[in-house]
Amino acid sequence: MYGEPALPADFDHLPYVNPDAPKGGSIVSAEVGAFDSLNPYILKGKVPWQLTFLVTESLMGRSLDEPFSLYGLLAESIDVAPDRSWVEFQLRPEARFSNGDPVTVEDVIWSYETLGTQGHPRYQTFWSKVASIEPVGERGVRLTFNTADRELALLAGMRPILQKKQWDGADFAEADGLDMIPVTTGPYVVESYDAGRSVTLRRDPDYWGSDLPFRRGTMNLDEVRIEFFGDETAAFEAFKSGETSIARETNAARWASDYDFPRVQDGEVVLSEIPHQRPSGMTGLVMNMRDPLFSDWRVRDAMMLAFNFEFINEAMTGGEQQRITSYFSNSPLAMSHGPAEGRVAEYLAKYEDALLPGALDGYELPVSDGSERNRRNVAQALGQLEAAGWTVGEDGVLRNAAQEPFAFEILLENGSSETASIVDMYVQSLERLGMQVTVNSVDSAQYKQRTDGYDFDMTYFRRDLSLSPGNEQNLYWGSAQADAPGGRNLMGVKSPAIDGLIQDMLTAESTEDFTAATQALDRVLTTGRYVIPFYQWNMARIAHAAELRHPERLPVMGDLPGWEPDVWWWEDAPAN
Structure with a gap:
């Protein structure tokens, strides 16, 4: 994206692997919930997330040491236009594919067109920015873009x-994700599954890319099994x-x-702590602004004030x-949390009319005194609610001018006990404001159906963010995706400021401008x-398990897809 790659053209292996x-x-590994599909490329069905990273490959691969x-x-060489208006790949x-068939230019072009029009x-978003895709010679593919966007x-x-x-005569978007498991090029293939309960991936002994420098020292484990549990x-x-051999603890x-x-x-079990240098991302409870209840920023501000983080954090993690503190x-x-300065202020000034209080002059999340009652912040929350037209009546119920109660549902997925405990404490605070809150936990299939259709008022939210943010930001919070079924x-x-700043970020020609646009x-x-x-x-x-090992040299991005199980290996423990 900027400058030169860290590794030379003749690199031997990625720097954080054991060759x-x-x-x-x-x-x-264990997952909470269930699955009903093994096709991660369509909207239909719930899929084990690991499949996207272990059974499928793309023309290029990401190093976890380099954001950009x-x-x-799959590509042996890449050519890019000086103005980045096109890119051309030559296939190896x-x-x-896992069935032994060669990957052809026709497969590549069909994949891009089909995923862009019928896929998830x-x-x-990417496909909408492609003006054309065409073959170049026997093994070449060129994509030409219709918009200025350096990340494309x-x-x-x-x-x-x-x-x-594989898909001749089949409906790609509607095919049964258990009957039509995609044929792919990756180092693992689906060996067996028990619908909703387990999936077993087997390392392909005939995997075509074993000797590539990018793959040397990776994909070492013969079997990757994913077991599903109710909670x-x-x-x-x-x-x-010992039924499973690896577990992540977030608390x-x-x-x-x-x-x-x-x-x-x-x-028999080893405890490893793996630091990283990537952004925190955003984890919490999201408010659905399609619901008029949360369309007013003052109401959302009140909801933030009522969330007694210091008390909840002490109860959940011992503080x-x-x-x-931000995305x-x-x-x-x-x-930064003070007034915007320099290039950041210049970017924000272009969208001043669309900004909410704090964007230019500085903002920090509310802090409580740590007590359960959180009186000061609750009083401020009531003030914001009153400004938005909500008052507490003599019966203790928060109502608007039409005497409609402030009532909403928090939707959770079964098995999310930590989130449920946080929500329980939060609901007690909301009830002190006179709100009527219902917490509804549903199974994974219903949860996906409802969130895909935006049928919720408030629910759990998690977005991992990287050191190389780009077009995925449009998926996460771009206006064009706000009403797309199954969107992120x-x-x-729908904010012109967010849309504009994403475009500013995508067209930045220097690291300094990119950083300032992202901070804005x-x-x-x-x-x-x-x-x-x-x-x-x-x-x-x-x-x-003690037999599972990983290199001591850790990547900048830490424990992300591409690290575990990719660079791990099995080594028998010494006999006692």
């Missing part, structure tokens, strides 16, 4: 490549008993108190985890008061 890692062994660099995978002649909505040349290398002939407690008990208090069970004491907190892309813009925000975007998102933030995770806490 001599042995092959063999297995890893078994990609290296050839040895590239194969996440692929549509990179995004073009990251689309999954599927086999055209977090059942998943943790399965790990304690610092539980990490300190619950991971002293016999298998840890005996050395050990810092709060997420890009914990990184150089994060907003759960809050339903962070200000607009944070002061929008769309999500009530929880605490952040600036390290991964991973408990795993």
